[in-house]
Structures are given as structure tokens and as C-alpha cells.
Amino acid sequence: MCKHDSGQSLDNSHASYCAVPLPFFRPAAIPRCQTSPCSAIITMSTSEEQNLSAHLDTIFKQKKVLRSVVKRDLKSMDPPLRSQQDEAIQRIVLEAPWFRACKRLCAYISCSALREVDTTQILSHILQKPSPESDLEMRKKLYVPRVEDKNRNMRMLNISSTEDLIANSMNILEPAPIDTGGNDREDVLLADEPVDLLLLPGLAFDKAGRRLGRGGGYYDTFLTRYQERAKERNWKQPLKIALSYSVQILDEGTIPRTPNDVLVDALVSPSGLIPISPAALEICH
Ligand SMILES: Nc1nc2c(c(=O)[nH]1)N(C=O)[C@@H](CNc1ccc(C(=O)N[C@@H](CCC(=O)O)C(=O)O)cc1)CN2
Numbered sequence: 001m002c003k004h005d006s007g008q009s010l011d012n013s014h015a016s017y018c019a020v021p022l023p024f025f026r027p028a029a030i031p032r033c034q035t036s037p038c039s040a041i042i043t044m045s046t047s048e049e050q051n052l053s054a055h056l057d058t059i060f061k062q063k064k065v066l067r068s069v070v071k072r073d074l075k076s077m078d079p080p081l082r083s084q085q086d087e088a089i090q091r092i093v094l095e096a097p098w099f100r101a102c103k104r105l106c107a108y109i110s111c112s113a114l115r116e117v118d119t120t121q122i123l124s125h126i127l128q129k130p131s132p133e134s135d136l137e138m139r140k141k142l143y144v145p146r147v148e149d150k151n152r153n154m155r156m157l158n159i160s161s162t163e164d165l166i167a168n169s170m171n172i173l174e175p176a177p178i179d180t181g182g183n184d185r186e187d188v189l190l191a192d193e194p195v196d197l198l199l200l201p202g203l204a205f206d207k208a209g210r211r212l213g214r215g216g217g218y219y220d221t222f223l224t225r226y227q228e229r230a231k232e233r234n235w236k237q238p239l240k241i242a243l244s245y246s247v248q249i250l251d252e253g254t255i256p257r258t259p260n261d262v263l264v265d266a267l268v269s270p271s272g273l274i275p276i277s278p279a280a281l282e283i284c285h
């Protein structure tokens with residue numbers, strides 16, 4: 001479990017769930033994890049189930065409203081300011097000791113139509129062809145997202161070149177499941193070695209680690225699965241670092257949260273790294 005410097009719990013099962021507390025809502029009755037067997041059988045009466053479902057509906061509606069507000073703000077961002085922030089964020093990542101030291105990572109392929117923080121320079125840096133004198137040890141292994149279906153299933157597959165990418169139906173570049181040699185690409189959830197770092201996209205964030213995604217549940221599902229695997233194998237948990245324009249950082253308490261929402265460890269904004277969890281505070285020292 002992570003603790004804020006304020007002492008607030010960052011454990012996904014214990015932190016507060018939503019912006020608007022509802023008196024009938026009983027967090028203890030919520031299944032903690034829907035992707036792995038639960039240790040306790042939770043029984044709810046029909047009326048409790050109805051209350052829970054109504055409560056979750058309210059949160060999803062609040063998220064939907066917030067998404068449209070943030071999308072509007074992103075749309076009205078001045079293009080030169082956006083480029084300046086894209087540059088600053090990528091420079092901060094590329095120069096950071098936690099990025100330089102990382103050996104394996106998952107990162108998103110930014111989509112300009114979605115007005116996401118650009119990752120082009122970060123990806124080019126990782127994928128650049130090694131010169132004869134460059135140290136092979138310095139190379140990083142990169143995994144990028146591939147949406148498998150509309151049921152929250154997303155895999156992170158290994159690529160070694162941007163030529164491995166093709167646009168999907170949402171016009172986001174992603175890898176084909178088979179490489180040019182006819183082999184299955186390595187799936188990070190099946191890999192024998194852990195990743196150190198996850199660079200995450202999102203629509204909005206706060207300084208308590210909350211993250212508002214695009215509503216597909218892909219990232220929260222993937223993060224839960226990966227963290228379970230790391231726990232089973234006694235691996236160090238990777239740092240979850242989200243890249244955010246200034247306008248995407250909202251006041252604490254504004255982003256509604258359900259039990260499935262995974263908190264991030266830190267944000268990179270144009271003004272620098274914003275550490276949130278103890279693991280992130282550690283990398284600052
Ligand atoms: N660059 C990038 N890759 C990613 C994600 C992402 O957020 N960014 N994903 C993260 O999950 C997954 C894809 N999920 C996506 C979910 C929604 C939309 C999208 O276009 N949403 C529209 C709204 C569509 C609607 O409401 O019907 C939008 O946000 O404007 C795109 C990707 C995997 N790859």
C-alpha cells in the first residue's frame with residue numbers, strides 16, 4: 001500500500017471512491033478485484049446491489065461530464081503552447097534518472113487527434129538504431145498498447161521499430177500481433193522479466209494520483225492485471241507515471257473514482273515531476 005506525504009492511503013481498495021459521498025454507499029460491500037479470485041465471498045441483498053449499481057452509475061455520469069469539460073479545454077489550448085508543453089514534458093522524461101535507468105517500459109503511442117501529450121521524441125529515443133559503439137546494455141525494451149476487443153482487453157506488445165505499427169479503427173497506431181518474421185510479439189503480461197516504468201496517457205489527473213481515462217477501462221484493467229502478476233512473482237512494482245498538460249491537472253476531489261480506478265505514482269507536467277506515492281518520492285532523492 002502507498003501512503004501520501006499527507007498520510008492519505010493510496011491503496012486502491014481503501015482510498016475514497018468518489019467526489020460526491022453518498023450516505024447509502026457501503027464501500028465494504030464492493031468486490032475489491034474483478035480480475036482475480038476474491039479472498040472473501042461478498043453477499044449483498046438485492047437492494048444493496050441496486051444502491052451500488054445506482055451509485056456507480058452516478059460516478060460514471062460524473063466522469064462523462066468531466067471528460068467533456070477537459071476535452072473542451074484541450075481543444076481550446078493554443079497550438080504553440082501545446083508544442084511548448086510537449087517539448088518540456090518529453091525533455092523532462094528523457095533527462096530523468098528514472099527514465100535513463102529503466103530497462104523495460106510500457107508507453108503509449110500518442111494520438112494528436114486525441115490531443116494527448118506527445119510521446120514521439122521519447123519513442124524515437126528508445127527505438128533509435130544503436131550505433132556500433134553504443135552499449136547494447138543501454139537499450140530499453142519497449143511495449144506499446146494493442147486493443148484486443150471492446151471488452152477492456154488491451155495487451156502491451158514488444159516493438160523494436162515504428163515500422164511495426166499500423167493505425168487501428170480508432171486511428172491510433174498499434175502493433176500487429178505477429179512480427180515481420182511471423183513470430184508472436186512478446187506480451188508484457190507473459191514476459192519473464194518485469195517492466196520498471198509505465199508511461200500513461202489520460203484525460204485528467206490530480207495531485208492525489210487520480211486519473212480519468214477515456215472511458216474504455218482498458219488501462220485500469222491492464223494495470224490491475226500487471227500489478228497482480230508483479231505481486232505473484234515478487235517483482236518490484238513499476239512506476240506508473242502519467243504525462244499531463246497543465247490544463248489536465250485538476251483540483252483534488254474533482255475527479256470521481258470507482259474501486260477499479262488505479263492511482264498513478266507521479267505526473268510529469270511541463271513544470272516538472274510531481275511525485276505522489278512513496279515510490280515516486282524515493283526517485284526524487
Ligand atoms: N494513445 C493512446 N493509445 C491507447 C489508449 C489511449 O488512451 N491513448 N487507450 C486507452 O484506453 C487504449 C485505446 N482506447 C481508446 C478509448 C477511446 C478512444 C477515443 O477515441 N475516445 C473518444 C470518444 C469516443 C466515444 O465517446 O465514443 C475520445 O476520447 O474523444 C480512443 C482510444 C489503448 N491505446
Ligand SMILES: Nc1ncnc2c1ncn2[C@@H]1O[C@H](COP(=O)(O)OP(=O)(O)OP(=O)(O)O)[C@@H](O)[C@H]1O
Nearest residue numbers: 034035212213214215216217218219220221224260
Ligand atoms: N479492473 C477492472 N475490472 C473490471 N472492470 C473494470 C476494471 N477497470 C475498469 N473497469 C470498467 O471499465 C469501464 C470504464 O471504466 P472508467 O470509466 O473508469 O474508465 P477509464 O478509467 O476512463 O478508462 P481507462 O482505464 O481505459 O483509462 C467501467 O465499466 C469500469 O467498471
